[in-house]
Amino acid sequence: MTAYMKPSLAMSEIENVLQKHLGPGAAEITPLAGGNLSNVFSFTLDGKGYVVKFSDLEGAYETERYVSNLLSSEGIPFPKCLALGKIDQLAYAIMERMDGHNLAECSVDEQNHQIPELISIMTRMAEVNVGATKGYGWIEPDGNGVYTSWKDFVVAFNAEDQTGTFWENWHELFRTSCLEKDVFQEIYNRLTAYIPYNEPHRNFVHGDFHQWNILSDGKRITGIIDGNCIYGDYLVDLAILDRHMPWNEIIKAYQDNQEKANIVIPNFKERLTGAYYFKGLDGLRFYAKMGWTDAYQVTRDFLLNLNVK
Template sequence: MVTYEKPKLAISAIEKLLDNHLGPGSTEIKPLSGGNISNVFSFNHEGKGYVMKFSDLEGAYETEHYVSHLLSGQNIPFPKCLALGRINQLTYIIMERIEGLNLSDFTAEEQTHQLTEIISILKKMAEADIGSTNGYGWIAADGNGSYVSWKDFVVAVNAEDQRGTFWENWHDLFRTSCLERDVYEEIYGRLMDYVPYNESYRSFIHGDFQQWNILSDGTRITGIIDGNCMYGDSLIDLAILDRHMPWSDVIKTYQINQEKASIKIPYFKERLMGAYYFKGLDGLRFYAKMGWNDAYQNTRQFLLNLNA
């Protein structure tokens, strides 16, 4: 099976782009690790740090451009966007660089020590003012959701026809990868049972809220990056965080935080189950496409063992 390969671009071409946008003087241009569908570079210009990302997916960073303005404008530590454009068949974006290391670079104990602050940021994202927008699911460049309802979104992202997207011809994975049709359909059926619990909640969702997209200086969180941003039930971000930090009592910490703020959480268990199934199903498909068999098996076992 051929796994997905990120697009490549010569350093000389990157230098030319930076000269056009920022003027001469960009230094220390170097690739960064991480990013599953983007090639990411860091650089300095006039004493400040920046990041430039490239993708071959159509409209790859239009939403990130919108999200940057939404979150940074509401005191959420998300990098500000400086430029968005295209070169050849690639889309690129230039953003301010938030200092710090990926939270994943720290020990489990150090990560857990910062969990309260992480939960606080999760809540701020969930409370972001999106009142001028409408719709559910993927956030479009204009800031609106792509679907009328959460159910429509769930059905659409799991449909076979995904032409023009990262998931084009994804049913081939049933033949060419570890993705099992019977397991996928079983989890999808469970997910649809829980859709009614999630569908009446509409907040901003980061969509990939885990250690590789959270930056830290070791004692405090310095920023949030990237995301598969959408509108829907904010407990999806909580489910993602819990699956990536299983040693940290993420759910208990979140519930204690809400109780201290005298915030009641209707149908919390059912909504969280729906969130686990939604992100887990997407994870199965993604891990199969990337050839990450261990991650696939781990997620498969977790989902099948969830109490229905």
């Protein structure tokens, strides 16, 4: 299985999409770095900044429109979705462009200064009222989760048959990449042992909450973008942030914050471990498909060295 290649399209096609929805005048159309599954371009129109994203994954942005409405209505700095559509086999979305640059471009000191605000935003996302919806796992365009339980989602997400998704024929990775079947199975077995700790908790989860999807002006967080949004235990977002920024003592900062607020988190260690296994297992498969062997090795070693229940 070859590494995934993002879709490509001509500048004239991009210009036609923008003119269709926004009229003429789009300028400074520039490709943006980042975005592993989408081709993303920034542009300006009438002095305001926007982005347009293209993906060949079915229904790629329909849920993002729902999430955009959900989070922005709660005052969380997530870009508003202005238009969705298709051009040939590609889905596209036109979004507001948030100010700032990737948090990853900030110095370690600047990142540390913004950790309290990051934790506050993560907590606010987890507290978004999802009581009018049901289900776990992937969020559908109507706001409901696909699966009836967290366990059902975990099993389906790691099943061999992923026809029609990004992970179609992913078992080939055991033969064609650095993905090791015995390691994958070991971590999957551990993940299932921790399901009972995560399963009682149903929150909005960004699902890709790291410094490349967090925007900053160097002093404050200006926006949260993208996401592999699901319903589940919000500690999944904490695990993601910690694994991507291990030098920032994210877990200690989070626990200190909760302690100051007199909030006791039941089964915190077990829930966090389950979250590490869930995202880490997904990471192993993703890094193998992308050919990122160094990231694969670091994640593999971290997961195997976690305390086993």
